[in-house]
Amino acid sequence: MSKTVLITGASKGFGRVWAEAFLTKGYKVAATARSISALDDLKERYGDALLTLKLDVDKREESLAVVQQVYQNFGSIDILINNAGYALIGAVEETSQQEARAQFETNFFGTLWLTQAVLPIMRNQKSGHIIQVSSILGLATLPTMGLYNASKFALEGLSETLASEVKEFGIHVTLIEPNGYASNIWHTGMNTKPIPVYDGLRRAVATAETSFGQVEATASAIIKLVETENPPLRLLLGKVALPFVKQQYDQKLKLWQEWNEVAVAAHG
Template sequence: MSSARTWFITGASRGLGRAFTEAALSAGEHVVAAARNVEPLVELAEKYPDDLVRLALDVSDRGAVFEAVERASSAFGRLDVVVNNAGGLLYGMVEEATEEQIRDHLDVNFFGAVWVAQAVIPCLRAQGSGRILQVTSMGSGGGMASVGFYGAGKAALDSVSEALAMEVEQFGIKVTIVQMGGYATGLFTAGTTTTAPDPAYEGLRSQLAEMWGEDAGPDPSTVAPVIMELAGLPDPPRRLIAGSRSFDLVQEMDQARVEEYRTWEPLSRMALG
């Protein structure tokens, strides 16, 4: 009997999802790779014909997600590691974003991950085991100008995933929120929807561009070993920051928030609740 685990990875055709898919296959695991466009995975399918199954999937379609998970669990007889990675970026100021852009963005980044979680839990519960890795962001703890809706979707996923972890631990299912740092995933190109810019924010846009610079970050393959080790831990953390520089930045942001709370503590304590 094969000891290889079966991975179900969304957003598997590029960026982080592609890196995780390649790492799992290289380790001798089975992978069901889901993405809207699975053509970029043709070479991998030829290289690993017995270990890779490609599924075309739009995670914003709840019915399609449930059908895909049923096919995924049947492909190799079980599911062991579920990586909720599919997502995109809505770039623009809060005032600029249209209702359609906001809803479409959250349909993928938040609701899509929820549909996947809902679909895989019965399978994992029946097995009495399984891992769900929820890919969020190092910035999910607070908002940042021009990427507020991206942060909002990831923050919502953080919160739901904390609840999910408490709910399913009794079934032998472990949930980890993976707060990703910045990697060269193509998110700001192929995965981006941009608002129509309002001239009123031109100065702020220039400041942000200067602050961020042109460094796209390290290659996604550099974080794949972290995911592989995380998936094998018998007692994994609820949250993990993925990235050395990102770890430091998150600590700084958290400390700044604590200091602000302390500064205004007297005002907070005027209320009795």
């Protein structure tokens, strides 16, 4: 019997590419988005194998209802991919209270609500795989993306903890950490009201040399991930990801070691 995948934010980008990849491989897919009309062509091609549902992940009750609808339609939810999210671009000082809360409502709390909703189903099945779409910016930061960085750091801590809590129930958790991709959300994200003193930093970040991956190239990696018997807790995506994260962690380790004598003395 084919497995059921629930993917949020499936109207474009990673979500759209992955939904189509799963359908091509014979999976049953529940694809959610704020606007599901972008999925009409997939619905025409794959019929009952695809269930499209409108969902704003910020709304907890809506998320709970969608999970129940998927379960009633397909009889199982084997894989949850929390992909919905966006990037708030701007310096920390520039960020308003409303912007900061909205970033966390979608990127962190939206993921939390879907995760909580599927856990009873997966525990009863004694199997499941929860995949959280994080970012390399959940492991290391870039300036002018402070609230986005923070939302992904929070997701990392939540998901690592979750993995240790649900392992005994046969549920796997994986954090996907992509580097920049050609249609990544930070190209279509929201921008704070700029404070001119940060303009130079903004230009430096915008013009920094980087190599963006192609979203379509990630499909085979996602299929391999869900079909692996023991999936990893973390999966970096893209050729820039590991060198970037390694450089950042090497610097952190060096600094911690330099200050270790002070740290040990503070133990008492």
